[in-house]
Amino acid sequence: MNHIEDRINHLLGQMTLEEKIGQLNQPMIHGLPGLDLLRQGQAGSIINAFGALSGQGFDHLSSAEQCNALQRAALESRLGIPLLFGRDIIHGQRTVFPIPLAQAASFNPALVETINRIAAREASAVGIRWTFAPMLDIARDARWGRIAEGYGEDPYLVSRMAEAAVRGFQGDDVSQPDRLVACAKHYVGYGAAEGGRDYEQAEISEPTLRDVYLPPFRAAVAAGVGTVMSAFLDLNGVPATANRRLLTDVLRGEWGFDGFVVSDWESVGELVQHGVAEDRAHAAALALRAGVDMDMVSGAYQETLAGNLHRGLISRAEIDEAVRRILRIKFRAGIFERPFTDPERASRDILTHDARAFARQAARETMVLLKNEHHLLPLRDFRRILIAGPFVHATAELFGTWTMDGRAEDVTPLDRAFQDVAPSGVELWFAAAPDLALARAHYADAIVLLVGEHPARSGENANVSDLGLPPGQLEWITAMAAIGKPVVLVVFAGRPLAITRAVAQAQAVIYAWHPGIEGAAALAEILFGLAAPSGRLPVSMPRATGQAPLYYNRKPSGRPLIDDGPFRTRYVDTLTAPLFPFGYGLTYTRFTYSDLRLSSSRMRGALEVSALITNVGEQAGTEVVQLYVRDLVGSLTRPVRELKGFQRITLQPGEARRVMFTLREEDLAFTRADGSWGTEPGRFKVWIAPHCEAGLEGEFEL
Ligand code: BGC
Numbered sequence: 001m002n003h004i005e006d007r008i009n010h011l012l013g014q015m016t017l018e019e020k021i022g023q024l025n026q027p028m029i030h031g032l033p034g035l036d037l038l039r040q041g042q043a044g045s046i047i048n049a050f051g052a053l054s055g056q057g058f059d060h061l062s063s064a065e066q067c068n069a070l071q072r073a074a075l076e077s078r079l080g081i082p083l084l085f086g087r088d089i090i091h092g093q094r095t096v097f098p099i100p101l102a103q104a105a106s107f108n109p110a111l112v113e114t115i116n117r118i119a120a121r122e123a124s125a126v127g128i129r130w131t132f133a134p135m136l137d138i139a140r141d142a143r144w145g146r147i148a149e150g151y152g153e154d155p156y157l158v159s160r161m162a163e164a165a166v167r168g169f170q171g172d173d174v175s176q177p178d179r180l181v182a183c184a185k186h187y188v189g190y191g192a193a194e195g196g197r198d199y200e201q202a203e204i205s206e207p208t209l210r211d212v213y214l215p216p217f218r219a220a221v222a223a224g225v226g227t228v229m230s231a232f233l234d235l236n237g238v239p240a241t242a243n244r245r246l247l248t249d250v251l252r253g254e255w256g257f258d259g260f261v262v263s264d265w266e267s268v269g270e271l272v273q274h275g276v277a278e279d280r281a282h283a284a285a286l287a288l289r290a291g292v293d294m295d296m297v298s299g300a301y302q303e304t305l306a307g308n309l310h311r312g313l314i315s316r317a318e319i320d321e322a323v324r325r326i327l328r329i330k331f332r333a334g335i336f337e338r339p340f341t342d343p344e345r346a347s348r349d350i351l352t353h354d355a356r357a358f359a360r361q362a363a364r365e366t367m368v369l370l371k372n373e374h375h376l377l378p379l380r381d382f383r384r385i386l387i388a389g390p391f392v393h394a395t396a397e398l399f400g401t402w403t404m405d406g407r408a409e410d411v412t413p414l415d416r417a418f419q420d421v422a423p424s425g426v427e428l429w430f431a432a433a434p435d436l437a438l439a440r441a442h443y444a445d446a447i448v449l450l451v452g453e454h455p456a457r458s459g460e461n462a463n464v465s466d467l468g469l470p471p472g473q474l475e476w477i478t479a480m481a482a483i484g485k486p487v488v489l490v491v492f493a494g495r496p497l498a499i500t501r502a503v504a505q506a507q508a509v510i511y512a513w514h515p516g517i518e519g520a521a522a523l524a525e526i527l528f529g530l531a532a533p534s535g536r537l538p539v540s541m542p543r544a545t546g547q548a549p550l551y552y553n554r555k556p557s558g559r560p561l562i563d564d565g566p567f568r569t570r571y572v573d574t575l576t577a578p579l580f581p582f583g584y585g586l587t588y589t590r591f592t593y594s595d596l597r598l599s600s601s602r603m604r605g606a607l608e609v610s611a612l613i614t615n616v617g618e619q620a621g622t623e624v625v626q627l628y629v630r631d632l633v634g635s636l637t638r639p640v641r642e643l644k645g646f647q648r649i650t651l652q653p654g655e656a657r658r659v660m661f662t663l664r665e666e667d668l669a670f671t672r673a674d675g676s677w678g679t680e681p682g683r684f685k686v687w688i689a690p691h692c693e694a695g696l697e698g699e700f701e702l
Contacts (some may be wrong), residue, residue, distance in 0.1 A: 004328060004331045004332065005328075007327075007331060007336075008324050008327045008328060008331070011079065011081070011327060012320055012323060012324065012327075014079060015079060015323070017306055017309070017316075017319070018040075018041070018042070018306070019041040019042075019077075019078070019079060019081075020319050020320065020323045021042075021301060021302055021305045021306060021319065022040070022041045022042035022043060022044060022302070023041075023044035023081065023294075023322075023323045023326050023327065024044060024288075024293060024294050024295060024301045024302075024305070024319070024322050024323065024326065025042060025043050025044060025294070025295055025299070025301055025302040026043065026044060026045040026046070026047055026086070026262065026294050026295060026296045026297060027043050027046065027047070027297065027299065027302075028046070028047050028297055029043075029046050029070060034070070035069075035070070035073040036073075038070060038073035038074045038076075038077065038083070039073050039074075039076050039077050040077060041074070041077035041078060041079060041081060042302065043074070043083065044081075044083070044084065044294060044326050044330075045083055045084040045085070045086055045130065045262075045294060045326075046067075046070055046083055046084075046085055046086070047086050047087070047296060047297060048062045048067075048085055048086065048087040048127075048128060062085075062087060062123075062126040062127060062128055062405070063126050063127065063343075063346070064125065064126050064127045064340075064341040064342065064343040064345065064346060065343055066127065067085050067126070067127025067128070067341055068127065068340045068341060068343070070083060070085075071083055071085075071127075071339050071340055074339075075339060081327070081330070081336075082330065082335045082336060082339040083335075083339075084129055084130050084181070084326075084329070084330055084333065084335060085127050085128050085129055085130065086128070086129075086130040086131070086132060086183075086262075087123065087128045087130075087131065087132075087404070088131065088132045088133065088402055088404065089119050089120075089122075089123040089128065089131040089132075089133060089180065089405075090131075090132075090133050090135070090149060090401075090402035090403070091103070091115070091119070091400065091402065091403070091516065092115065092118065092119045092122070092359070092403075092406070092516065092517075093119050093122035093123040093126075093128075093350070093405045093406075094122055094350045094351045094405050094406060094407065094410065095118060095119075095122060095350070095351050095352075095355040095356060095358075095359050095410075095516075095517055096359070096399045096400075096403050096405075096406035096410075096516040096517045097115045097118075097119070097358075097359050097362050097363075097516045097517075098362050098363055098366045098400070098513055098514065098515045098516045098519065099148045099149070099400035099401065099458075099494060099513055099514045099516075100133075100134065100135065100148070100149050100150055100151055100161075101147060101148050101149070101150060101151065101152060101494065101495070101513060101538060101539070102363075102366040102367075102400075102513030102514065102515060102535070103115060103151070103161070103362065103366060104150075104151035104152045104157060104158070104161055104538035105365075105366045105367075105368055105513065105535035105536060105537065105538050105585070106362070106365040106366050106534075106535060106648075107157070107535075107536050107538075107624040107646050107648055108365055108648055109160045109161060109163065109164035110164065111361075111362055111365055112161050112164040112165055112168060113164040113165070113167050113168040114168065114358060115168060115358070115362055116133075116134075116164075116165050116167075116168025116169045116182075117168040117169075117171070118354075118355045118358060119131070119168070119169070119180075120168065120169050120170075120171075120178060120179050120180040121178045121349050122349060122350045122351070122355070122405075123180055123405075124177060124178050124179065124180060124341065124345075124349075125178070125341065125345040125346045125348075125349040125350055126341070126346055126350075126405075127341040128180065129179075129180055129181060129333055129335060130180060130181040130183065130226075130227070130333070131169060131180045131181070131182060131183060132183045132185060132229060132262075133165065133169070133182065133183065133185070134150075134151075134161070134162055134165035134166070134169075134182065134184065134185075134220070135149040135150045135185050135186065136150065136151070136158055136162050136184050136185065136216035136217055136220060137149075137150045137185075137186055137188075137189075137190045137191030137213075137231075138150070138152075138153060138154075138155060138158060138191050138192075138212055138213050138216065139152065139153060139191040139539070140153050140191070140192070140548075140549040140550065140551040141191075141192075141193075141195075141196040141548045141549040141550075142196070142467055142495040142496045142497070142539065142542060142548055142550070143195065143196025143197075143463050143464055143465065143467065143495075143545070143548055144191060144193055144196040144197075144198060144463055144495075145196075145198060145401075145457075145458045145459050145460060145461060145462030145463045145464070145494070145495070146190075146191070146198060146458075146459060146460055147191070147458070147494070147495045147496075147539070148400060148401050148458040148459055148494030148495060148514070149401065149402060149459065150191065151216075151538060152538030152539045152582075153538070153539045153540065153551045153552070153553075153582065154538065154551075154552075154553065154582065154643050155211070155212050155213075155215040155216060156215075156642070156643040156644060156645075157538055157643060157646070158215075158216040159215050159216045159218075159219035160219070161216075162184065162216045162217075162219045162220040162223065163219050163220065163222070163223040165182065165220075166182045166184075166220050166223040166224060166225045167223060169181070169182040170182050170224065170225070170226065174226060174332055174333055174334070175332060175333060175334025175337070175338075176334070177334070177338055177341070177342075178349070179333075181226035181227060181329055181332075181333050182220070182225050182226060182227070183225070183226070183227040183228065183229050183262065184216075184217050184220035184221070184225045184227070184228045184229070185228070185229035185231070185264070186229050186230070186231035186232065186233075186240070186264055187217055187228050187229060187230050187231055187240060187246065187247070187251070187261075188209070188213050188214060188217060188231060188235070188240060188246060189202045189204050189209065189213050189231065189233060189235045189240065190202075190231035190232065190233050190240070191213075192204055192213070192233075193233060196463050196464075196548060197463050198460060198461040198462075198463055199232050199233065199461070200233065200234075201233060201234040201235070202233055202234075202235055202236075203235075203236055204235060204236065206671065206675065207636055207670070207671040210671040210677065211670050211671050212553075214250070217251070218255055221251070221255045221256070221257045222255075225257075225259065226259040226260075226329045226332065226333070227259050227260055227261065227262055227329060228251060228257065228259065228260075228261050228262075229261070229262050229263070229264055229296075230243075230247060230261055230262070230263050230264060230267060230287075230290075230292050231264060231267070232264050232267050232270065234274055238276075239267070239270070239271055239274045239276055240267075241263050241264070241267040241268060241270070241271060241287050241290065241292055242271055242274075242276055242277075242283075242286040242287055242290045243290055244289060244290040244291060247261055247290045247291030247292065248290065248291035251291070252291065258325070258328065259325060259328070259329050260293040260294060260322070260325035260326045260328070260329055261291055261292050261293050261294070261325075262292070262293065262294040262295075262296050263287060263292045263294065263295055263296045263298070264296060265296050265297050265298075266296070266297050266298040267287075267296070267298070268283055268284055268287040268292060268295045268296075268298045268300045268301065269283055269298035269299070269300045270283075270298070271283035271286055271287060280298075280300040280303060280304055281300075281303075281304035281307060281308055281313070282313075283300055284300040284301050284303075284304045284305055284308060285304075285305075285308045285313040285314050287300075287301075288301070288305065288308075288314055288318055288319070288322060289314060289318060293321075293322035293323075293325050293326055294322075294326060305319065351410060356517065356518060357518075359516050359517050359518040360518035360521050360522050360525075361522075362516065362518075363512075363515040363516055363518050363519045363521075363522030363523070364522040364525065364526065364531045364533075364534070365534055365535060366513060366515065366535045367510055367511065367512045367513070367515065367522065367523065367526060367533050367535050368510070368511040368533065368535035368536060368537055368584075368585040369508075369509070369510055369511075369526075369533040369535075369585060369586040369587060369588075370503065370509040370510070370511055370541075370580055370584070370585070370586070371503060371506065371507070371508055371509040371586070372507075372508045372509075372586055372588075373507040373508065374507065375588075376446075376486050376488060376507045376508040377488060377508045377510075377526075377527065377529075377588070378526070378527060378528055378529025378532075378588060379446060379448075379488070379527055379528055379529070380529070382426065382445040382446040382486075383425065383426060383427060383445055384426075384427045384429065384443060384444045384445050384446075385422070385426060385427070385428055385429070385444060385445065385446050385447070385448060386429045386430075386431060386437065386440050386441055386444035386446070386447045386448070386485075387414070387415070387418060387428060387429065387430050387431070387447075387448045387450065388430070388431040388432070388434075388436075388437035388440075388441070388447060388448070388449055388450070388480065389432070389437070389448075389449045389450035389451045389473075389476070389490075390432065390450070390451060390452075390473065391414065391450035391451065391452060391490075391492055392414060392415065392430050392431065392432040392450055393413065393414070393415070393432055394411075394413070394414055394450070394492070394520070395408040395409075395411040395413055396408035396411060396455075397454055397455060397492070397514075398411060398492065398514060398515055398516060398517070398519040398520060399411075399455055399514060399516060399517070400455045400458065400459075400494055400513070400514025400516070401455050401456075401458050401459025401460070401462070401494055401514070402459055402460075403455075406517065410517055411517050411520065412517070412518060412520050412521045413520060414450065414520040414523070414524075415428075415430050416520075417520035417521040417523070417524040418520075418524045418527075420521070420524065421521075421524045421525055421528050421530055422524075422528060423528065429444065434472075434476050434479070437476075437480065438479055438480065438483070441480055441483045441485060442483060444485055445485065445486075446485060446486045446487075446488065447480055447483075447485050447486070447487045447488070448487075448488045448490060448527065449476070449477060449480060449487060449488065449489050449490065449506070450490045450492070451469055451473045451476070451477065451489065451490070451491055451492070451502070452469070452470075452473075452490075452491045452492030452493045452497075452512075453469075453470060453492065453493045453494055453495070453497070454470070455494065455514055457470065457494065458493070458494025458495055458514075459494065462494075464495075465545070466545050467495070467496075467497050467498040467542055467544075467545040467548070468497065468498055468499075468545070469491075469497060469499060469502060473502075474501060474502055477489065477502050477505055477506070478501075478505060481505035481506065486507050486508075487505065487506040487507055487508075488506065488507070488508040488509075488510070488527065489502055489503070489505075489506035489508070489509045489510070490509075490510045490512050490523060490527075491509070491510070491511050491512060492512050492513065492514055492515070492519075493511070493512075493513060493514070494513070494514055495539075496511075496537070496539045496540070496541045496542060497541075497542075498541075498542045498543055498544050498545055498547075498579070499541075499579070500543045500544070500579050503579065510523070510526065510527075510533065511535075511537075511541075529588070532587045532588040532589070532619070532620075532621055532622070533585070533586070533587055533588070534585070534587055534621070534622035534624070534648070535585050536583050536584060536585035536624045536691070537580055537581070537582055537583060537584050537585060537691075538582070539551075539582065540552055540578040540580075540581060540582045541578050541579045541580040541581075541584075542578055542579060543574050543575060543577075543578065543579045544571075544573075544574045546571070546574070547571075547574070547576070547578070550578055551582070552578075552581060552582040552583075552640075552641060552692040552693075553639040553640070553641060553642050553643070553692075554639060554640060555637045555638070555639060555640070556637065556638075556640050557569050560640075561576055577693075581691050581692050581693040582643075582691065582692045583624070583626050583643070583689070583690070583691035583692045584690075584691040584692075584693075585624070585691075587621045587622060587623070588617070588619055588621060589615050589616075589617025589618065589619050589620070589621035589653065590615070590616050590617040590621075591613055591614060591615055591616065591617075591621070591623045591651070591690065592613070592614045592616050593611050593612070593613055593625075593688060593689070593690065593695065593696050594611065594612045594614070594696070595611060595612040595658075596609070596610070596611045596688055596696035596697070596698050597609070597610050597611070598686070598698050598700055600700070601699075601700050601701065602700060602701045602702070603663070603665060603668075603684075603700055603701070603702045605664065605665055606662055606663065606664045606665065607662070607663045607700060608660055608661070608662055608663075609627060609660070609661045609662075609663055609686055609688060609698065610658050610659060610660040610661065610688070611625075611658070611659060611688040611696050612656055612657070612658050612659075613625055613649065613651065613656065613657055613658075613659050614651070614654075614655070614656040614657075615651035615652065615653055615654060615655050615656075616654075617653060618653050619653055620650060620651065620652050620653065621650065621651065622648055622649065622650045623648070623649055623650075623651065623690065624646055624647070624648050624690075625646065625647050625648075625649060625659045625688060625689075625690070626643060626645070626646045626687075626688070626689050626690065626691065626692070626695070627643070627644045627645035627646065627661045627663065627686070627687070627688055627689075628641040628642060628643055628644065628686070628687040628689055628692060628695065629641070629642055629644050629663065629667070629668065629684055629685065629686050629687075630642070630684065630685040630686075631668060631670070631680070631682065631684055632682060632683045632684060632685060633680075633682050633683065634670070634672070634680055634682075635672050635673035635674070635680060636670070636671070636672060636673050638670065641687070641692055643692070644661075644663060644667045645661040645663070647659055647661075659688065661688070663686065665679055665702065666679075668684065668702060679702060680702075681701070681702050682701065682702060683699060683700075683701055684699065684700055684701070684702060685697060685698070685699055686698045686699070686700060
């Protein structure tokens with residue numbers, strides 16, 4: 001038995017039942033009365049979040065002093081077990097990076113890793129050692145507000161980002177004081193909430209659960225994630241927080257996860273509302289037995305577990321096991337050795353020059369150029385440019401959801417960012433009001449329209465029934481476009497919006513997401529050509545709200561849309577295809593794909609697939625080269641395409657490079673008709689492609 005397990009056993013041997021249950025309890029603490037609770041060893045962790053809208057406020061900041069004071073009280077308890085401070089550090093702490101959905105658009109796991117490495121350094125400087133991130137929920141329905149917090153619709157892409165995020169937060173050694181324990185959430189299926197309504201139920205078949213929703217969590221576990229959060233939702237009739245099969249048999253039994261599971265906010269107590277528990281005691285017993293080790297905020301564990309034990313509803317061994325898992329992570333996090341945070345760190349480690357520079361880099365890599373008629377962008381040869389729209393004076397509006405520690409005053413405002421990079425001689429006019437904008441538009445040579453969603457319109461429970469732009473914005477775009485000047489549309493959003501009519505009226509469109517603290521600067525650089533856009537869509541962009549749920553890796557159906565026959569799957573009032581497909585994005589140069597090669601027409605264990613990518617434009621550029629497969633015949637129906645690899649490459653004008661992928665047999669495995677996981681022999685298609693609806697096509701056999 002290793003050193004940590006010895007220390008855990010030693011502690012377990014000394015702990016009273018009350019102290020053990022204390023470790024399973026994660027309260028929120030307001031002020032001094034809470035200190036007694038800590039001195040009695042009745043909390044294992046503190047959640048530093050205050051208020052119901054914790055994701056949207058800036059008023060309750062964490063500080064090293066505050067955490068240290070609470071820690072001191074915990075160390076005064078009989079056994080002196082330190083607290084683990086948790087907080088939602090979702091896309092940066094004080095240095096706010098683009099929202100996770102935007103980060104996914106980079107198709108650059110190294111970028112995600114660095115973002116979270118910086119976030120860990122900043123958050124740990126104010127005493128936090130545990131974050132409730134990354135969110136790994138596959139989201140196929142853009143109405144769901146939390147699509148902003150995850151990495152999009154594709155299990156392969158989300159899995160790669162999951163590993164990167166875990167590495168970024170935890171590093172190789174999570175006991176280093178500038179690291180955070182990560183938490184893979186929300187296990188599992190939460191993104192499939194019916195109708196896009198947060199907290200609602202989902203019905204997901206076992207093969208889809210296994211092949212689509214579980215892989216990112218499995219990847220996070222393989223990357224060593226310390227904790228997992230159980231979701232709010234009712235999945236196939238079993239609330240996720242009471243799902244023993246998923247929390248214990250799959251997560252621990254099949255995948256070997258040895259960290260701890262925390263419930264989502266009050267989700268233990270909510271088992272009563274779900275109607276699977278008689279009362280809070282029953283709820284606590286169900287959750288603990290399912291494999292939820294720590295109760296976030298509901299208090300049900302603390303109130304009822306001792307009674308449950310005496311009534312025989314749970315066993316002493318079950319309590320000990322939960323305590324053991326929590327202590328294991330506390331030991332790994334090094335907080336027994338270093339319970340306090342040096343308050344000096346905050347001034348050294350937060351909002352550094354490097355962090356800001358990286359935030360700008362991240363924003364550059366995440367914006368997606370969707371349209372660029374006649375090379376309108378980058379803006380050249382325009383003397384008077386009107387910059388208009390509701391986002392003209394945006395600061396904190398650029399952050400997006402879940403930014404408790406970002407501050408509006410840190411943001412480089414858009415007008416300043418534009419002034420900083422516009423070539424000399426260019427006049428910039430700004431207008432945040434539609435009537436002023438219209439009056440000026442006649443005298444401008446080009447118009448940049450900044451539209452989109454306020455951050456409060458995405459994130460937890462910020463669901464929409466209409467994926468169009470917020471009220472009034474389309475009218476504004478139409479009025480401006482009618483003037484006849486070239487229009488560049490920039491959309492800030494936490495989700496893929498249905499912007500069909502807006503796109504039709506603009507000559508160029510940049511999808512900027514919520515780009516964070518340096519988003520304005522990155523946007524200005526892209527508009528004026530100091531940087532080229534390189535993001536690609538991590539979600540399908542809908543034409544109409546009614547297309548939701550919308551995702552590229554769907555099943556073919558018996559009547560696929562291969563011709564325009566009347567009885568093919570379709571809508572009578574719009575197309576079935578997305579406005580822009582998954583993986584799509586332009587840049588300021590063009591690439592061609594040629595000469596697809598397969599190392600063999602039969603896969604034996606693995607296969608090399610390659611193609612020649614050439615930059616045929618006039619400037620350097622970055623392309624995200626994507627590998628897709630299709631299993632043509634299976635014992636269960638198989639998706640029309642599945643992403644299996646991607647590479648970001650930068651090529652100089654005229655440069656060509658052979659991009660090589662290794663496809664392994666396990667990449668073709670899926671949940672088969674008999675429930676087992678593996679491959680089936682037969683024919684496969686393979687593509688090397690710029691997005692999911694194009695590419696060079698080949699075929700091989702397994
Ligand atoms: C959210 C979680 C979050 C938790 C703690 C819940 O409402 O669903 O994602 O980590 O609150 O703030």
